[in-house]
Amino acid sequence: MSPNVPRRYWLTGASSGIGLELAKVLLESGAQVALSARSREPLEALARQFPGQVLVAAADLTNSQAVREIGAQIAQAWGSLDTVILNAGTCEYVDARQFDASIIEHVVRTNLLASSYCIEAALPLLRAGQTPHLVGVASAVTYLPMPRAEAYGASKTGLRYLFESLRIDLSPEGIDVTVVSPGFVDTPLTERNDFPMPLRWPADKAARHIFAKLNGRPLEIAFPAMFIATLWPLSKLPNRVQLLIGKRMLRSPPPHKDDL
Numbered sequence: 001m002s003p004n005v006p007r008r009y010w011l012t013g014a015s016s017g018i019g020l021e022l023a024k025v026l027l028e029s030g031a032q033v034a035l036s037a038r039s040r041e042p043l044e045a046l047a048r049q050f051p052g053q054v055l056v057a058a059a060d061l062t063n064s065q066a067v068r069e070i071g072a073q074i075a076q077a078w079g080s081l082d083t084v085i086l087n088a089g090t091c092e093y094v095d096a097r098q099f100d101a102s103i104i105e106h107v108v109r110t111n112l113l114a115s116s117y118c119i120e121a122a123l124p125l126l127r128a129g130q131t132p133h134l135v136g137v138a139s140a141v142t143y144l145p146m147p148r149a150e151a152y153g154a155s156k157t158g159l160r161y162l163f164e165s166l167r168i169d170l171s172p173e174g175i176d177v178t179v180v181s182p183g184f185v186d187t188p189l190t191e192r193n194d195f196p197m198p199l200r201w202p203a204d205k206a207a208r209h210i211f212a213k214l215n216g217r218p219l220e221i222a223f224p225a226m227f228i229a230t231l232w233p234l235s236k237l238p239n240r241v242q243l244l245i246g247k248r249m250l251r252s253p254p255p256h257k258d259d260l
């Protein structure tokens with residue numbers, strides 16, 4: 001593609017947090033961006049701020065039909081996509097004492113299944129695009145089992161496998177695949193966390209970091225470096241040692257059997 005032709009992106013989860021900041025960085029670079037989230041107003045606000053650059057594609061991405069319609073909307077408007085960044089996600093914590101499978105279902109539906117609907121819609125458009133790039137936002141949680149993260153960790157580990165497997169299968173077609181693994185970032189998602197979040201970054205810094213790395217087509221964009229440097233070696237420890245580390249993160253002991 002000539003340097004004068006703007007790159008065309010589809011970014012999900014663009015209404016808040018990392019996605020909203022990434023949308024601004026992409027638009028400031030002159031790109032054309034299809035923006036998805038359930039909340040339409042923040043997407044419309046970006047469309048007003050960057051006239052002619054935004055395709056508002058608001059929908060609940062857990063609805064596979066709605067995602068197909070976004071694919072059709074982008075196909076009609078642009079006919080192709082160069083980069084797809086699947087960033088939409090949610091987090092809910094599990095209380096193992098009252099294990100509720102609906103939490104697993106909701107988080108996996110949002111983080112994993114919705115991403116697969118987006119991939120189905122995106123691939124034909126990427127195949128028609130220039131130097132196509134598929135990007136998925138997973139999480140550093142995939143490096144180590146964490147307490148209460150049964151739902152979130154399962155969804156993000158599944159997402160990682162989906163992307164890493166797809167990377168192999170798409171390589172003959174020249175579609176690059178990158179997994180983003182943030183540590184802690186200040187967003188509405190983490191505002192609710194009631195535990196320490198070491199080395200956390202502001203969302204605009206995370207967005208600028210992701211954008212700066214995208215051009216190099218790395219397999220992985222993991223940050224903050226200090227956080228990853230601590231976490232990564234732990235991922236290589238034997239399971240029994242990982243269990244001891246996880247137990248030290250438990251905030252309260254399990255109920256005594258006399259309390260039950």
Ligand SMILES: NC(=O)c1ccc[n+]([C@@H]2O[C@H](COP(=O)([O-])OP(=O)(O)OC[C@H]3O[C@@H](n4cnc5c(N)ncnc54)[C@H](OP(=O)(O)O)[C@@H]3O)[C@@H](O)[C@H]2O)c1
Nearest residue numbers: 013015016017018037038039061088089139184185187189
């Ligand atoms: N913040 C962190 O520390 C951190 C760390 C590791 C990974 N991550 C990952 O980074 C991504 C962005 O998270 P964030 O921290 O920026 O959270 P956030 O501020 O809560 O943003 C989440 C985005 O996803 C969208 N979304 C959620 N459910 C959706 C659905 N069903 N359909 C369409 N859009 C949906 C939200 O928009 P609507 O509500 O308007 O639909 C919002 O735009 C997530 O995948 C998250 O797991 C975050």
